[in-house]
Amino acid sequence: MTLQNDVYCNPANLPDLPVGMDRIYRGWQTHGYTNKPGDYREVADPEVLPFEGKYYAYMSCRQVYVSSDLVNWEYCPIEIDSPLGYAPCVTRCGKNIYITSSIRHGEKTARIYAAEHPLGPFKTLGAPKDKNGKVIEDFLDPALFTDDDGRVYLYWGYAPLGGGIYGMEVDPEHPDRGISDIVKLFELDSRNEWEHFGAHGEVTDFGWDEGCSMYKRNNVYYLQYASCGTRFPGYAIGVYMLDAPLGPVKKPATLLCRNRHGIVCGTGHGGMFTGPGGKTFQGYSVLVHRLHNFERRIGFDPVEFDENNVPHVKITDTPQSTVSGDLGLVNAAAWKSARASSSQLNTMPLLALDEVPHTAWFPEVTDDEPLFTVDLERDFEIHGIRIVWAEYNADLDNGINYAPKLYQIRFADDSGQWLDFMIDKSCNNKDLQIEFLNFAPVKARKVELKILRQNKPLIYGLSDLAVFVKPRKLYS
16 A cells, blocks of 8 residues: 555654753753653744745744645754744745744844745844834734735734734835834634633633734635633634734634644644645644643644635644545544553553643653553554653753654554564654654554663653554444
8 A cells, every 4th residue: 555645643743842942041941740850842833934835834942844745844944143032923025034023031122034035044124113113012922924915014912901912014125114003903802712811711801812823815814813821721723804904803703723632732823824735724832731831832734714714723633634634543542551661650651642741651760671562452454653752851951862762663463463564763863752653554453662762861751652543343
């Protein structure tokens, strides 16, 4: 059987994930569940620029990841005058690529940059200013948008009580300079339950509307925003449909995407873009929250539009085709029987199968080649595996760095016989914190993962192990 080369699985398998921004700018480590200081990784807030057949994904903490298919990604650092802050955004206007971001920690003003290629070199144009030359304060979670007529717009802001999301038209040759009045587009709307603060929306007149982004399709302008708080599983994205880039906004907003449970939850702050085959896709953040409030990953899924052009995103955590959509696979490992060669205190094997992003199984520190085995309790046609690794003791100050995970996976049939087919990553040279393995179907009941430590100091276990199968009837 020929494998499809258009299959992806969320969260995205991005290589070389960076340490969190609090670690970069404030020097903060985190205690998390390990009860000891350590480092954590973070990417979030994806904004994607299609450019000459490739997709350039800018995101908090790491710019930029590049892909030609939304399946395979490569980290390609940009050349820029100074580092970007949280929530970078990007637009193309003629020959120019413009980017900006939130104000960085410890600074008073943000900057807008320009280049002729998505990877730079980017040069500073200046701080964003209104039409009177006054520098914009509280420049958080910005968005840049170029309309079909070449006019450029800048958006920013956050909206707890008294705040709002703002926008203005800017000079296409110098987008750091406003050329229109600043318009307050919208503020917190407590009628929208997804804007209510808290894991269960327990505060109904307060929330955090932020992370705006603009997209145009069929002469409709889609101004989206994230809401309720990035650390909550109910973190969501709402969208307003406008007739013009600066409104007026017509209420009510529509809930674009939200998923409260599973490995892919807390699906907020991202943006729409035109992907393979001309389809509209949505990039979004994914909650992890195991080691830090802002420990996040990202995901991508297509946007569906109804007959009234109202958009909706079905969040996925199983293998999908960018061309044909859902492949009909399910995770047969969830909550099944598992055993391990060793386990640290309070990190039993089941925690790698509970489909919860902030739990994990860890082997004992002295276990040189940990074994983790899951029994699917029936034989299935297995099409793929997703591994979400959990690092235990990363500490860059003391030389314990992130590294490629070395491992082997083998399969046993219903009679307990090991199959000839094996996945061998003993020479893996790519640092992937999330790995999706897509292979020709193999019929098996048990899956055994052997971790090959090779006396390296980084200790890691499993936050989640998913085994994707075709559903079967019991008496087939």
